[in-house]
Amino acid sequence: MNAWLGVVSGEHVRRGVSLGIAQIGHGKRAGLARMKAGDTIVYYSPAERLGDGTPLRRFTALGTVADNEIWQGDEGDFKPFRRRVHYEDTRPVDVENVKGLLKLTASRNWGYQLRRGLIPLEQADVEILRSRMT
Numbered sequence: 001m002n003a004w005l006g007v008v009s010g011e012h013v014r015r016g017v018s019l020g021i022a023q024i025g026h027g028k029r030a031g032l033a034r035m036k037a038g039d040t041i042v043y044y045s046p047a048e049r050l051g052d053g054t055p056l057r058r059f060t061a062l063g064t065v066a067d068n069e070i071w072q073g074d075e076g077d078f079k080p081f082r083r084r085v086h087y088e089d090t091r092p093v094d095v096e097n098v099k100g101l102l103k104l105t106a107s108r109n110w111g112y113q114l115r116r117g118l119i120p121l122e123q124a125d126v127e128i129l130r131s132r133m134t
Contacts, residue, residue, distance in 0.1 A: 001036075001038045001040065002035070002036065002039045002120065003042065003123055004035060004039060004040065004041045004118055004119070004120060004121055005041075005042050005044055005114075005118070005119050005120075005121040006024050006042070006044070006117065006118050007045075007046065007118070007119075008024070008043050008045060008060075008117075009050045009056075010045040010048045010049075010056050010058065010092075011048055011049050013043045013060045013061050014060075016061070016085070017061050017063075020066075020084055020085060020086070020087065021082040021083065021084060022065065022082065022083045022084075022085045023080050023081070023082050025118065027073075027078065027080025027081055028080075028081065029070060029081040031117060031118040032081055032082070032083050034118065035065050035083060036068060038065060039064070039065045040062065040064055040065075040126050041061075041062070041063055041064075041085060042061070042062045042125075042126060043061040043062070044058070044059050045057075045059075045060040045092075046114065057094060057095045058093060058094050059093045059095065059133060060092045061090060062087070062126075062134075063085040063086055063087035064085065064088075065083055065084075065085055066083070066085055067083075067084055070083055071083075088134060090133035090134055092133070093133050097132065098128060098129065098132055101128050102125045103125055104121060104122065104125050
């Protein structure tokens with residue numbers, strides 16, 4: 001199994017958790033297609049709302065991809081691609097509280113990689129985050 005870090009606003013993560021879905025890259029299909037059933041997804045939220053300048057900088061959710069189906073939602077003019085996820089009962093964790101423990105944040109410019117929106121995550125980092133978030 002693989003693990004992934006999705007970079008999504010806190011507001012959108014909470015909505016996804018409430019719906020039991022993953023949605024990456026403003027609803028594009030490509031990121032979701034990289035995932036397989038049983039993969040872990042952890043969300044990092046740099047801000048509370050998309051376009052909001054107020055930083056949040058928290059790991060906000062953690063779950064397991066439920067199956068291999070990708071489908072397209074229908075929200076009027078917005079038709080995002082989605083996957084089902086079984087989310088664990090977690091609480092947000094500030095990046096500063098785990099920064100020194102994660103391989104993800106080991107390099108000086110670690111945040112630059114987050115611009116891609118979805119990146120592979122080391123299993124060791126998943127376990128650290130899971131222990132702090134649950």
